[in-house]
Amino acid sequence: MNALKFLRERRSVPSRLLGEPGPDPAQLRAMLAEAVRVPDHGKLTPWRFLAIRGEARHALGERLADRALEKDPAAAPAVVDKDRRRFSQAPLVLVVVACPVPGHKVPVQEQLLSGGAVCFALLQAAQALGFGAQWLTGWAAYDIEIQRHLGLREGEQVLGFIHVGTPAEAAPERQRPDPDALLREWSP
Numbered sequence: 001m002n003a004l005k006f007l008r009e010r011r012s013v014p015s016r017l018l019g020e021p022g023p024d025p026a027q028l029r030a031m032l033a034e035a036v037r038v039p040d041h042g043k044l045t046p047w048r049f050l051a052i053r054g055e056a057r058h059a060l061g062e063r064l065a066d067r068a069l070e071k072d073p074a075a076a077p078a079v080v081d082k083d084r085r086r087f088s089q090a091p092l093v094l095v096v097v098a099c100p101v102p103g104h105k106v107p108v109q110e111q112l113l114s115g116g117a118v119c120f121a122l123l124q125a126a127q128a129l130g131f132g133a134q135w136l137t138g139w140a141a142y143d144i145e146i147q148r149h150l151g152l153r154e155g156e157q158v159l160g161f162i163h164v165g166t167p168a169e170a171a172p173e174r175q176r177p178d179p180d181a182l183l184r185e186w187s188p
């Protein structure tokens with residue numbers, strides 16, 4: 001497939017449609033090798049990865065469910081159950097962790113943007129290898145207890161949970177913005 005056609009047809013696959021098989025070790029390495037090629041001002045590598053697979057996915061879901069109840073003891077069982085199953089669908093969830101260098105001449109915003117590019121590169125690499133993927137955050141990404149549970153250090157942030165697996169069916173396309181409507185010619 002030519003590159004433009006690939007990019008034009010890029011889309012996410014909802015995590016509920018992602019099943020086995022997930023990437024094998026060589027495929028995961030290939031995905032990461034693509035992802036680390038993103039623009040990175042100052043060559044700071046201000047991001048790292050966690051792979052959550054197998055039983056670890058269910059264990060994280062249990063922690064999420066417990067945390068959801070800690071935060072809201074009256075939470076509806078269906079809502080808590082959704083949290084419990086949040087990481088149990090796709091066979092692989094990659095956590096993209098931002099580790100920005102504070103006080104560096106490269107602003108933290110640029111370091112976080114580089115991490116966002118990493119997330120997107122992972123989506124593309126997954127699709128190029130024949131997998132489906134979705135970039136999700138949700139409350140868990142921003143919850144300090146969950147961040148600690150994942151082993152994040154002071155100043156680190158979750159930029160995304162990239163769910164990766166084999167699509168059970170073709171992913172629905174969504175309406176895309178009209179690029180022409182977004183473009184204005186600038187002149188002084």
Ligand SMILES: Cc1cc2nc3c(=O)[nH]c(=O)nc-3n(C[C@H](O)[C@H](O)[C@H](O)COP(=O)(O)O)c2cc1C
Nearest residue numbers: 010011012013014134135136137138139159160174
């Ligand atoms: C930073 C970020 C966080 C996201 N978090 C969620 C989320 O928690 N839940 C969700 O349904 N979609 C979330 N999305 C949207 C999906 O990743 C995705 O864009 C959507 O499923 C549409 O697919 P598309 O990539 O084909 O446009 C997020 C997107 C971004 C960029």
